[in-house]
Amino acid sequence: MFHVLTDRNIGGAGRWLLNYLKHHDRETFDVWVVLPSDSALYPEVTALDVAVIPMKDMEDKSFDKKAGKALRKLFQEEKPDIVHTHASLTARMAAKKAGVGKIINTKHCMETAPGGLPKKIVRRMLNKRYSDIIIAVSKAVKRSMVAGGTDYRQIVTIYNGIDAIEPVSPEERAEILASYGGNPLKKAVGIVARLEEVKDHETFLTAAKEVLQQRQDIMFYVIGDGSLRASLEERAIALDIYDHVIFTGFVTNVEKIEAALDLNVITSKHEALCLSVIESMSAGIPAVGTDSGGVNEVICHEKNGYLVPVGDAKALAERILEVLAYEGEYRLLAENAKIWAREHFTAQKMTSRIERLYLEERK
Missing domain, CATH: 3.40.50.2000 (Glycogen Phosphorylase B;)
Known part of the structure; x- marks a missing residue:
């Protein structure tokens, strides 16, 4: 064959x-x-x-x-x-x-x-x-x-x-995030996707701006590479959030940083399924994603994460803040995410x- x-x-x-x-x-x-x-x-x-x-x-x-x-x-x-x-x-x-x-x-x-x-x-x-x-x-x-x-x-x-990825210890998390120039003392919100138009990183950065107006203890990680990297970095500068955004470039062992996040986000306009969300879920990381394509077959709204309309930066920011605001709710979403990914994918x-x-x- x-x-x-x-x-x-x-x-x-x-x-x-x-x-x-x-x-x-x-x-x-x-x-x-x-x-x-x-x-x-x-x-x-x-x-x-x-x-x-x-x-x-x-x-x-x-x-x-x-x-x-x-x-x-x-x-x-x-x-x-x-x-x-x-x-x-x-x-x-x-x-x-x-x-x-x-x-x-x-x-x-x-x-x-x-x-x-x-x-x-x-x-x-x-x-x-x-x-x-x-x-x-x-x-x-x-x-x-x-x-x-x-x-x-x-x-x-x-x-x-996917092969389920294991949660990382606090020490491992700190080492992984620091290796990309991040601050391990802050919450880590990431998007793992090619830096191309269909993934709509513009909405991710706009939402990051809104989140940072309310909380400064969060860093945003743009994980991956693509043709839009330079323009997205310029956009982060224009939004005055560049110091709070890490552009990792291409990552070989992406599973490590997926497990080190506190929240995984996908903002695609069209998405078949989204492996990166499934992988991070298997490590107990909840997700917020746009309700596009097969994303709603992975993210069960209000059970293991949240769905938001495509291109709606305000709704995305609200959900990011909500997930990270309540420890009890976060633990429930995280456990549900882990069980769901390991059972179905x-x-x-x-x-x-x-x-x-x-x-x-x-x-």
Whole structure:
């Protein structure tokens, strides 16, 4: 079986793949991974003792005409039973032309705008022709695909799973936050997300401004990197909160800082599920997030965190202050978050469901 992923950086799809590979049934499935030769995933996958086939000419995009020929040749020579792709339409087309028995695709993000009827028909035809089964990582992703024209009978919802991360001691927390220039004596509110428009860090920073007008014992952590870093730093300066905001840049072992937070925030305009929130929840960290996409499948309002409208900085600030104001309420949210994440979003459950799907598809 081949997994094909075109990402050069380690995003949600890459973390999905790593979580699957850690738990997959090596006796039943001989798994190979196809990646761009310069992908950051390459050493991570090989460290798990999984074979990687590097593709020199593979671009970081779904349709990549020049990679098609090489992929088709690879599939014809190796004759895999299953090709499982992660967004790569080119790999699905190559697998079809090579006569691969089953083609499975995982949809890791919300579908783009549905568009008119012609666009829906084209999307439906492409998915019918080049995918036997499509895995949606949340119910929201499935709904967005159906709205975009995909036949609902093709889609199976399997939640992303994670390896639970353990809570850190006060000493570990202090060391982790200090290593990024933070103040361990202050509450830590963080957002773990690519610094891109869809994640809406602008709302996070605006809410931070409102919070800091009422409490000065909180620091805000922007965890991750992306094309908007410089403009977001400029925005923090313009809001006069730069001294209270830590921009960590790309973090390799992000689980450590996720466990060191007091509150995890996600402000996405469109979000498939949000692994970072699930991971921090598994360590007993509650969350506040925008009610977008699959976020409400992770955050249960008033039980393990709070949901706020997309783009509503005032509501976000109010909820941040509320969570951190009452110790008893905080402990209840934290315990509920930990139980919820560890019960519903484990890598073992995800892997088991996926491999049952593989076996069903081979019949």
